[in-house]
Amino acid sequence: MTNRKLRAGIVGLGVGKSHARGYLSSPDTELAAVCDANAERLALSADEWKVEARYTDFRTMFKEADLDIVSICLPNALHAEASIAALEAGIHVICEKPMSVTVAEAEAMVSAAERSGKWLMVSYNYRYRSDAQWMRRVVQSGKLGQIFHVQVSWRRETGIPGWGLFGSKAMSGGGALIDLGVHVIDLGLWMMDFPAVKTISASTRTLFGPTSHKTWGRKPGETADFDVDDGGVAFMRLSNGASMVLNVTWAEHMEPGEDAFRVEVQGTEGTAIMHVRNYKHEDTLRLYTEIENEPVTVIPKVGFGGPQGHERMIWDLAESLRNGGQPSTTGEQGLTAVQILDALYRSAEGESEVVLSGK
Numbered sequence: 001m002t003n004r005k006l007r008a009g010i011v012g013l014g015v016g017k018s019h020a021r022g023y024l025s026s027p028d029t030e031l032a033a034v035c036d037a038n039a040e041r042l043a044l045s046a047d048e049w050k051v052e053a054r055y056t057d058f059r060t061m062f063k064e065a066d067l068d069i070v071s072i073c074l075p076n077a078l079h080a081e082a083s084i085a086a087l088e089a090g091i092h093v094i095c096e097k098p099m100s101v102t103v104a105e106a107e108a109m110v111s112a113a114e115r116s117g118k119w120l121m122v123s124y125n126y127r128y129r130s131d132a133q134w135m136r137r138v139v140q141s142g143k144l145g146q147i148f149h150v151q152v153s154w155r156r157e158t159g160i161p162g163w164g165l166f167g168s169k170a171m172s173g174g175g176a177l178i179d180l181g182v183h184v185i186d187l188g189l190w191m192m193d194f195p196a197v198k199t200i201s202a203s204t205r206t207l208f209g210p211t212s213h214k215t216w217g218r219k220p221g222e223t224a225d226f227d228v229d230d231g232g233v234a235f236m237r238l239s240n241g242a243s244m245v246l247n248v249t250w251a252e253h254m255e256p257g258e259d260a261f262r263v264e265v266q267g268t269e270g271t272a273i274m275h276v277r278n279y280k281h282e283d284t285l286r287l288y289t290e291i292e293n294e295p296v297t298v299i300p301k302v303g304f305g306g307p308q309g310h311e312r313m314i315w316d317l318a319e320s321l322r323n324g325g326q327p328s329t330t331g332e333q334g335l336t337a338v339q340i341l342d343a344l345y346r347s348a349e350g351e352s353e354v355v356l357s358g359k
């Protein structure tokens with residue numbers, strides 16, 4: 001254990017603000033430097049957090065700011081370049097999801113981490129909710145019996161991001177599936193300790209985005225540069241014998257304002273469900289089982305004390321780093337998700353099943 005606080009930096013101050021909350025509140029870190037190409041955004045946040053070291057160029061920040069750890073919160077297409085630059089400068093990295101837009105980039109990131117001996121983590125912040133951790137413990141305990149199916153979804157009624165570069169395939173690599181799908185693919189596999197995906201069959205669509213229907217911050221009918229999917233479905237065969245189905249939408253006709261993600265794990269002895277509506281913490285869990293052949297519904301009361309999500313992720317990372325622990329997400333897990341998404345898009349485009357190497 002080292003005595004001094006870890007010096008942390010952030011590149012990209014959109015969702016980077018959620019990382020900042022963690023660095024500012026953790027007893028193990030100080031927010032030492034921030035970077036954003038948008039000088040106004042940079043000044044606003046740096047003033048609020050009283051951070052003196054501010055940069056518009058991340059390479060200069062990596063060289064000058066003497067950082068131990070950096071959060072990469074840039075548009076997807078810049079994740080690999082910035083993460084590799086940080087690792088090569090000897091800085092641990094936590095990179096926003098998806099880890100990269102191509103498999104080759106993700107592989108290069110994992111290699112850079114190996115060469116540098118530094119951590120490469122991926123920001124899967126929903127793992128750090130108390131309900132997700134409870135459900136994982138239940139799945140891992142074997143109480144559900146043999147797991148035969150996992151159903152994961154993230155569905156939004158009106159939820160196409162109208163800001164940033166989310167509608168650009170070149171900058172984001174894909175749309176709803178890469179943006180929201182990556183979180184629930186990760187949650188489903190993480191619950192089961194990462195069985196490999198053997199095959200995948202998917203379809204995607206682009207129906208609402210080009211005319212800004214159901215888009216945050218835009219008026220319906222406004223035309224937009226939009227060349228990514230706004231929804232899709234996939235079926236996967238897993239190496240543990242189970243199947244997994246994914247259903248993701250940025251926009252669909254459903255309960256007004258609904259924005260919900262769900263992970264359902266079905267086993268021979270029980271089914272566990274986490275259903276999170278509009279990011280709330282209340283009443284998210286169910287466990288269905290039988291006692292003496294009678295159906296039983298368990299409604300777990302999980303406490304949400306202490307930091308959650310991004311904040312807890314940063315606390316966890318900093319505590320593990322300072323105490324010589326292990327990273328709780330890895331570059332390999334980020335690479336796995338990118339490989340799955342790549343296969344998913346290839347399957348949708350080719351209208352055929354894709355076989356992955358997973359055994």
Ligand SMILES: NC(=O)c1ccc[n+]([C@@H]2O[C@H](COP(=O)([O-])OP(=O)(O)OC[C@H]3O[C@@H](n4cnc5c(N)ncnc54)[C@H](O)[C@@H]3O)[C@@H](O)[C@H]2O)c1
Binds near residue numbers: 074098165
């Ligand atoms: N984990 C989550 O729940 C979550 C939520 C939102 C976004 N994200 C991810 O975070 C990333 C950023 O998304 P966002 O919503 O914050 O986008 P955003 O557009 O709001 O913010 C990105 C920021 O990066 C800055 N930037 C762009 N190029 C730069 C460069 N070369 N150097 C320095 N700064 C640069 C922009 O000025 C902008 O402020 C994406 O990968 C997205 O998938 C994750």
